[in-house]
Structures are given as C-alpha cells and as structure tokens.
Amino acid sequence: MPPLRRPVLTILLVTAVIGVGAPPPAWAFSPCSPGDRPFTSTVAGHSTADDGRWSRKVDDLLRGRRMGVALLEAGAPLYASRARVHRIPASNEKLLLSMALLDRLGPKARLTTSAWSRPPSNGLIRGDLWISGEGDPSITGGGPYGDVLKFRPTRLGRLARRVQKAGVREISGRVMGQTGPFDRAWYAPGWRPDFPQLEVALPTALTFEGNVAHGRYTSHPERLAARKLTRQLGRLGVDVSERPGAGKRPGDLAPLARLSSVPLVILMRWMNRQSSNFFAEVLGKRLGLEAAGAPGTIAKGARAIEQMAADRGVGVVAHDSSGLSYRNRISPWGLARLLAWAEGRRWGPRLRYLLPAPGEGTLKGRLKGVRVRAKTGTLNDVSALSGWVWLRRSRTWGEFSILSRGMSKGKAVALEDRIVGILSRSAA
Numbered sequence: 001m002p003p004l005r006r007p008v009l010t011i012l013l014v015t016a017v018i019g020v021g022a023p024p025p026a027w028a029f030s031p032c033s034p035g036d037r038p039f040t041s042t043v044a045g046h047s048t049a050d051d052g053r054w055s056r057k058v059d060d061l062l063r064g065r066r067m068g069v070a071l072l073e074a075g076a077p078l079y080a081s082r083a084r085v086h087r088i089p090a091s092n093e094k095l096l097l098s099m100a101l102l103d104r105l106g107p108k109a110r111l112t113t114s115a116w117s118r119p120p121s122n123g124l125i126r127g128d129l130w131i132s133g134e135g136d137p138s139i140t141g142g143g144p145y146g147d148v149l150k151f152r153p154t155r156l157g158r159l160a161r162r163v164q165k166a167g168v169r170e171i172s173g174r175v176m177g178q179t180g181p182f183d184r185a186w187y188a189p190g191w192r193p194d195f196p197q198l199e200v201a202l203p204t205a206l207t208f209e210g211n212v213a214h215g216r217y218t219s220h221p222e223r224l225a226a227r228k229l230t231r232q233l234g235r236l237g238v239d240v241s242e243r244p245g246a247g248k249r250p251g252d253l254a255p256l257a258r259l260s261s262v263p264l265v266i267l268m269r270w271m272n273r274q275s276s277n278f279f280a281e282v283l284g285k286r287l288g289l290e291a292a293g294a295p296g297t298i299a300k301g302a303r304a305i306e307q308m309a310a311d312r313g314v315g316v317v318a319h320d321s322s323g324l325s326y327r328n329r330i331s332p333w334g335l336a337r338l339l340a341w342a343e344g345r346r347w348g349p350r351l352r353y354l355l356p357a358p359g360e361g362t363l364k365g366r367l368k369g370v371r372v373r374a375k376t377g378t379l380n381d382v383s384a385l386s387g388w389v390w391l392r393r394s395r396t397w398g399e400f401s402i403l404s405r406g407m408s409k410g411k412a413v414a415l416e417d418r419i420v421g422i423l424s425r426s427a428a
Contacts, residue, residue: 054426067404070332075340083333087403090377092384093323100308102347107265111136114258123169132178133206135286136261141228145209160232162257174242175230177222178249182296190325203281222246273361277322284321332401339399383412
C-alpha cells in the first residue's frame with residue numbers, strides 16, 4: 001500500500017469502530033512516511049478536503065524547498081508534507097521546554113531566592129550570610145534589567161529588608177553567593193564555539209541582572225549578587241564586616257529570609273515571546289534538577305525534554321533547552337502531535353498564550369490579520385514556526401509546525417507567513 005493511503009485508511013477504520021463524531025485515539029495518528037505527499041481526510045464528521053485548492057497552494061509553495069509542514073485539528077491530521085523528516089527546531093526547542101516544565105512543575109510554581117545563616121543572637125549573625133537561588137532568571141538589584149523584563153522581577157532589595165526585619169543588625173563574616181545546585185556548564189553539543197560569548201549568558205541557579213556586567217556576560221554572577229546585597233544591607237543599617245564572595249554553601253545553616261519569583265507561566269511568557277536563550281537554559285537546568293537531581297545541568301534538562309516527548313510517542317533529539325544546538329532534532333509531525341497532546345492538558349490553553357501573537361515579541365511585523373499564537377526559531381540557514389492557528393472554516397484552533405533549512409531568514413519568514421495565512425483562511 002503506498003504511504004499516502006495509510007493515514008486516510010487509519011482514520012476510516014477508526015471512524016468505523018468508534019463512530020462518527022467521537023475523537024479517534026492517539027494511536028490513530030502515527031507519523032507519515034518521510035516522503036509523504038500532502039493529504040486530506042474526513043475526521044469527526046466533517047470534510048477537510050474542501051476542493052483541494054488550499055492544499056495545492058501549499059504544495060506549490062513548498063516545491064523545491066527543504067521544508068516540512070504538519071497541520072492537525074484536535075489531534076486529527078489535516079495536512080502533511082515531508083512532515084516526518086527530522087529537522088533542527090532552533091528556538092522551537094523552547095516550546096518543548098515549556099511543555100516539559102508545565103507538565104512537571106505546573107503553571108503556578110514559583111522559584112525561591114533565600115538567605116541562610118546561623119541563627120542570629122542579639123541582632124548578630126556569627127559567620128556568613130548566604131544567598132541561594134533555585135533558577136529564577138529575573139533577579140535584579142534594581143538596575144535597568146528589571147525594567148527591560150516588563151514584569152515584576154525578583155528584587156534583592158526586598159531580601160535585604162526581610163533580613164533586617166528578622167532582627168539582623170550585624171554580620172561578623174560576609175555575604176556569600178551560593179554557586180550550586182546547578183553546575184557551571186556553559187556549553188552543549190552542537191553549539192558554535194562563540195555562543196557563550198554572543199548568544200547566552202552563564203546559566204546559574206543564583207542569577208543577577210541576566211548574568212551581565214558592564215555589557216558583557218559574567219562568569220561570577222553569584223559574587224555580584226552578594227556584593228549588591230551587602231550594599232543594600234548597609235543602606236538599611238546592617239553592618240557586614242568582610243568583603244562579599246561566592247562558593248558552596250555549608251550544610252549547617254538555616255533559612256532566614258526568602259523571596260518568591262512571579263509564577264512560572266510569567267517567566268515562560270517572557271522566554272517564549274522574546275526567545276530568551278538565557279531564560280531557557282536557566283529554566284532547563286531547573287528542569288534537569290527536578291527530573292534527575294542535583295546538580296542541575298544543561299544535559300539533564302535536555303534529557304527531560306526527550307523523555308517528555310518519548311512518553312507521548314514522539315522522537316526528539318535534544319542537547320539543550322534554548323534551541324541553540326545544531327544537533328537538536330524533531331519532525332514537524334512530532335511537534336504538532338505534542339501540541340495536540342498539550343491542548344488536552346489542564347495547562348494547555350495557558351501554553352498557547354505564552355506564545356506571541358502577531359505584533360508581539362518575535363512576531364513583531366509578522367502575520368498581521370491572522371489569528372495565531374506561535375513560537376519562532378532562527379539559526380543560520382534554519383527557520384521554524386510552530387504553534388496554533390485559528391481555522392476559520394471549522395472555528396477551532398489547529399496545531400501546526402513548519403521547519404525548514406536552506407533559505408535566507410527573509411525568504412523563510414515570508415514563506416512561513418504565507419503558509420499560515422492559507423491554513424487559517426482555508427483549511428478544515
């Protein structure tokens with residue numbers, strides 16, 4: 001039987017077994033063969049074939065291009081062209097990270113930044129005061145970084161005030177920034193050698209000002225955070241005897257004060273709409289910590305993404321969480337299937353609105369007049385666009401993924417936008 005017929009026959013068999021109008025089970029939507037041509041089918045009692053003109057338009061746009069396209073409606077296949085070919089997702093990797101984080105931690109999770117010490121006596125802490133982080137990428141000392149984020153960041157000044165309110169008037173040692181529980185890795189397989197200098201700051205558990213100092217990425221954010229907290233404590237009348245530093249926190253301390261980040265969904269909204277590599281790798285290490293224990297690493301976060309996808313029957317090769325790796329792989333079909341799975345989760349609608357709409361973030365200047373929520377992805381010679389597009393004919397959201405290689409950014413973006421426009425107006 002030619003590969004083209006298999007998806008159609010599967011849908012017809014499922015319809016015969018469970019009846020028209022009932023949603024087919026997940027096993028009905030096995031990926032197409034690598035050389036599949038586009039197809040249409042009848043799903044849930046309505047025709048997706050129309051007159052075939054819209055699918056032919058997409059066929060014509062794809063001809064001669066190294067581009068794969070998949071479109072589903074509530075998990076049911078509407079269109080696929082070279083959709084099982086595994087391609088580089090670029091920053092669509094952040095979309096996979098978002099699914100894994102939401103599924104493991106939930107949308108309301110908050111990340112804690114805390115101060116630790118020996119119990120103070122008569123206002124005196126004997127020894128050092130330690131700052132510990134859990135992967136909150138929004139920590140600021142009140143500088144311009146907090147204004148750039150466009151949401152309420154975690155401010156060290158609030159931690160200083162809570163230390164003072166705990167009755168602390170003097171610290172005999174110094175303020176220290178904890179360097180764990182993440183490792184210090186700043187590289188992943190498939191990254192270009194200059195990426196740590198150009199594309200992503202060092203992902204640490206305790207961050208400070210985006211881990212940027214004097215316009216450059218810093219390898220000592222924990223020490224900078226300790227220095228800032230020392231100054232802020234001094235302004236509040238808390239005397240710190242020694243100079244700030246960083247290192248591994250001793251185990252005989254107790255929590256003294258703590259701050260909580262904004263909910264995880266707000267952090268991920270910024271990550272996805274601005275395509276922040278720093279946010280992605282910090283949160284990816286946190287995912288790795290949750291999934292496989294300390295230390296949190298880039299590799300553990302990537303393996304957690306792979307496992308999340310594998311548990312849903314989708315093959316993914318992941319080496320990072322930001323999508324900077326040229327060795328990451330997923331098929332458009334697999335990515336669209338994961339979006340369909342996410343749609344059925346309680347957090348699914350939240351995930352959709354973490355992605356930019358036309359005119360927002362990385363979709364600024366794109367897809368005007370189209371109702372779409374999508375994550376962009378760009379590397380040299382690589383482009384991606386995946387998310388949800390509103391299908392006007394069926395008045396529902398369709399899950400789509402477009403992955404390509406071999407075109408300039410301008411040509412790829414223009415082609416993606418034309419395809420999504422056709423899908424929105426004509427599909428289903």
